[in-house]
Amino acid sequence: MKVLAFGAHPDDVEFQIGGTLAKYANQGHEVYIAVATDGCIGSYRHTKEEIAQIRHKEAQNAAELIGAKLIWMGFEDEFLFDNRESRLKFIDVIRSVRPDVMFSHEPYNDYNQDHDITGYLVFTARILSSVKLIETEHEVCAKVPALFYYTTLGIINFVPEYYVDITDTFETKKQMFLCHESQHGDWCRDAFGVSYLEMSENESRLLATQAGTPGCSYAEGFKICKGWPTIAGAYKLLPQ
Numbered sequence: 001m002k003v004l005a006f007g008a009h010p011d012d013v014e015f016q017i018g019g020t021l022a023k024y025a026n027q028g029h030e031v032y033i034a035v036a037t038d039g040c041i042g043s044y045r046h047t048k049e050e051i052a053q054i055r056h057k058e059a060q061n062a063a064e065l066i067g068a069k070l071i072w073m074g075f076e077d078e079f080l081f082d083n084r085e086s087r088l089k090f091i092d093v094i095r096s097v098r099p100d101v102m103f104s105h106e107p108y109n110d111y112n113q114d115h116d117i118t119g120y121l122v123f124t125a126r127i128l129s130s131v132k133l134i135e136t137e138h139e140v141c142a143k144v145p146a147l148f149y150y151t152t153l154g155i156i157n158f159v160p161e162y163y164v165d166i167t168d169t170f171e172t173k174k175q176m177f178l179c180h181e182s183q184h185g186d187w188c189r190d191a192f193g194v195s196y197l198e199m200s201e202n203e204s205r206l207l208a209t210q211a212g213t214p215g216c217s218y219a220e221g222f223k224i225c226k227g228w229p230t231i232a233g234a235y236k237l238l239p240q
């Protein structure tokens with residue numbers, strides 16, 4: 001199976017679904033991580049060019065930890081828009097992978113506009129990737145993949161429909177997240193006074209409490225995209 005996870009910024013995917021992606025990888029599935037923007041504003045210490053380069057390398061290291069392939073889309077951090085260029089790029093990324101299942105932010109339900117627009121572009125491109133007369137570099141997809149939305153930051157305005165027990169891959173998730181040294185080390189404390197690593201751990205514990213499965217210490221939560229065509233039984237695509 002091919003799994004394609006989109007994140008607006010380098011580290012979003014690791015933060016929200018690193019444990020689930022590690023489970024897919026452990027089960028032998030092909031995992032791809034597509035990062036929409038270059039993370040170029042995430043520093044008080046570097047220039048935009050420097051921090052974008054650092055974050056690209058960090059994202060590469062995190063993907064390599066689980067043998068995932070990184071797709072660096074390179075839009076400007078905090079200035080992602082739904083326009084012709086971005087729509088075609090999202091369509092082409094989906095066509096380049098031809099995934100069975102995709103993950104993304106939920107459209108227009110998070111604290112950051114790049115998250116919102118990434119979610120909307122994935123939702124839009126999911127169907128358009130199978131429309132032949134929209135031409136991009138890669139060949140049109142033969143089917144529309146299932147799409148799951150992962151939790152918002154702080155799990156605000158988000159009630160999951162499905163939970164994945166990541167107790168056995170939580171350590172890997174943590175290591176993936178730690179690859180983003182420039183973020184948990186400096187940026188998040190400098191800019192917001194919080195530790196993203198602690199937040200990620202707290203959220204995974206809270207989701208485990210919600211899941212209520214005996215022996216589950218850490219979990220990640222999902223909703224399925226309800227837009228047509230609904231794929232019956234698509235929840236079974238989540239790793240067990």
Ligand SMILES: [Zn+2]
Pocket residue numbers: 008009012112115
């Ligand atoms: Zn983000």
